[in-house]
Amino acid sequence: MLFMQDSNQDMKKLKSSFFKRSTLVVAQELLGKVLVFKNFRGVITETEAYMGFDDPASHAFRGLTPRTEVMFGPAGFSYVYLIYGMYHCLNIVTEKEGFPAAVLIRGVKLLSKSGLHLDGPGKICRHLGITREHSGLNLITDNEFYVGCIKHNFEFTTTPRIGIKVATDKLWRFLAKLPKE
DNA sequence: ACCCCGATCGTA
DNA sequence: ACGATCGGGGTT
Numbered sequence: 351m352l353f354m355q356d357s358n359q360d361m362k363k364l365k366s367s368f369f370k371r372s373t374l375v376v377a378q379e380l381l382g383k384v385l386v387f388k389n390f391r392g393v394i395t396e397t398e399a400y401m402g403f404d405d406p407a408s409h410a411f412r413g414l415t416p417r418t419e420v421m422f423g424p425a426g427f428s429y430v431y432l433i434y435g436m437y438h439c440l441n442i443v444t445e446k447e448g449f450p451a452a453v454l455i456r457g458v459k460l461l462s463k464s465g466l467h468l469d470g471p472g473k474i475c476r477h478l479g480i481t482r483e484h485s486g487l488n489l490i491t492d493n494e495f496y497v498g499c500i501k502h503n504f505e506f507t508t509t510p511r512i513g514i515k516v517a518t519d520k521l522w523r524f525l526a527k528l529p530k531e
Numbered sequence: 532a533c534c535c536c537g538a539t540c541g542t543a
Numbered sequence: 544a545c546g547a548t549c550g551g552g553g554t555t
Contacts, residue, residue, distance in 0.1 A: 398538070400538070407538070408538085409538075431538085433537060433538065433539060434536095434537060434539050434540085435537090436539075436540080437539050437540070439538060439539080441538085454538055456538085470539065470540070471538070471539075472539045472540060473539090473540080476540095511538070512538075512539090513537085513538055513539065514537095514538060
């Protein structure tokens with residue numbers, strides 16, 4: 351077992367102030383935090399940052415649309431979209447209202463006896479049952495959809511973001527160095 | 532109304 | 544390396 355399972359009572363929910371910061375900082379500090387969705391809990395192992403009006407890889411690059419509206423809103427809300435007509439991807443909105451940015455959750459290691467590592471944004475949403483219906487939810491106030499804190503200061507590495515053809519010089523993908531089995 | 536492309540995944 | 548599969552966004 352890689353991670354100790356904390357009880358519900360010990361799980362401190364991350365506040366709005368955690369997410370209302372530089373997206374690069376939030377993306378890196380989300381590593382080692384616990385994603386909670388209904389009965390599921392998992393340590394976040396991989397993230398990517400999408401930020402601002404000048405990031406050509408971001409959905410917000412071409413302006414505010416009904417789909418991307420939540421990215422322009424306050425920090426701490428979910429942004430879930432459908433990709434390739436088949437897969438959902440979960441993001442958490444960051445930075446101040448009006449500045450479109452979010453962190454894509456790309457890897458989660460489940461806190462359960464299986465310890466299953468969901469290594470890909472589509473796999474995470476498929477396994478947890480997250481769809482567009484879960485977009486625009488407030489993770490600061492929600493009691494079954496939020497991010498909890500049990501670990502800090504994970505070692506991490508950075509790489510370019512996956513699956514994009516632009517801004518490949520930006521090292522905005524963050525990978526936790528997991529403890530050995 | 533139509534067309535093109537995509538923050539992916541599983542198989543080859 | 545590639546196909547599946549369909550919503551979003553831009554264009555007509």
